[in-house]
Amino acid sequence: MVSVFMGQYEDPMIGGMGTTSAADDDRNNSYRVAVVHSFYSSGVPSGENVVVQQQADALRRAGYSVEVFAQRTDDRERSRLYPLEAALTAATGRGPSPQRLSDFNPDIIHVHNLFPNYGKQWLVESVAPVISSLHNYRPMCAAGTFYRDGKVCTDCPDSKSSLPAVQHGCYRGRIASVPVALGQKFERDPFLAEASAIVALSGQMSSTYASYGVPPERLHVLPHFLPDALDGGAGSGGDYWLYGGRLSHEKGILPLVQEWPSERPLLIAGQGELEAEVTAASKGKNVRMLGAVMRDHLMDLMRGAVGVVFPSRCLEGFGLVYMEALAAGTPVLAWEPSVVASFIREDSTGAVVSGALAGALEAADTSFPSMRSHCRDVFERRYRETPWVEGIRGIYDTAYGLKHSGSPS
16 A cells, blocks of 8 residues: 555554644654755756755754754765765665664665765664655666667566666766666665665656565655745736746757747757757747756746747656746646656646647647646645645654564664
8 A cells, every 4th residue: 555645644553644733743743853865966957966855844844853864975985986986775685774763763764866976784783763755766777767779668668677777877887887787776776675664756766666576564655845935926918928947858858949949949958968969959030048047047038938848758756946946836747758748647747748849839828827826726735844744744653663563663
């Protein structure tokens, strides 16, 4: 059974809606939570880095004692030995553990990303219950995206072998893929196997992991949230379209610009390895390249857009841009097979492109303006901070109870 949280936490061990007394609330909010994360390089925009810090801040506001235990690639890269150290850690699972974790004496260890700066052996030895948050498909895929050569690829977990990752050079080429592939354990990865609870960002992500052997009773669906400080309310829309994200192959930005009707205004906010190609493809079209923009500025742009385009060609874990667009009251245009397409079909918060882009844009001209208040309503119900705190509290309670009851995790 996969637990799905959509505004009120359902405890999978009870099968009904969880209720707590005032005494329980006091105990819940007195958990000492160690948040463990290997921060990606600042040279590569990472929504995951931002989300981890926001979640830690939200837990503190809810009354938890929280300490973030971090390894930062920016710091590690200063050593000339770092490439070798990272490769050995990825290949063997042995490497740095969170320093002074025992001094903090956590009730809960909430792990986000360990790759490539943390080892995993310490998870096996953990006394406190471990909650692992999934942000991508790294335990099953060397690239973390289930994407190769323009389409979804699940060759490695399907065959229970990481040889395809090496053959295709899925992680930064063949040589760099070798240590990542050697460390690939799939459902036996300690990040998954040693977790009392595993947090997935969507039903699609949860089902995918379950299909590859992760026990479904450990999986809990809890999406991201938008901090109140970033919520500027809904906008009235305008006449331009907006793309916000990395300029990379799996995000689908290059084919989007290549197919984009020349007369329609499109703003592109983001950076990435395809910047030169996207710039070249936009020549002669009503397309503006904005480069990297601050998150609050991006949301201002969303409030003035007729729609946000989400052309990702990979599954995605969640899609922060989708949630931010709903907060701005702006509908979203997405493509299969991304998880955002499934959100849109479920919530009627935009449209999914199934044919020519020009036709989809014309249809959106008519339908999107009337969706704006509904998009905002969906955001209010699902993606605010309070529902997330309620959801994670239920997951912590379940994991803590399992660990201390002696039940197998």
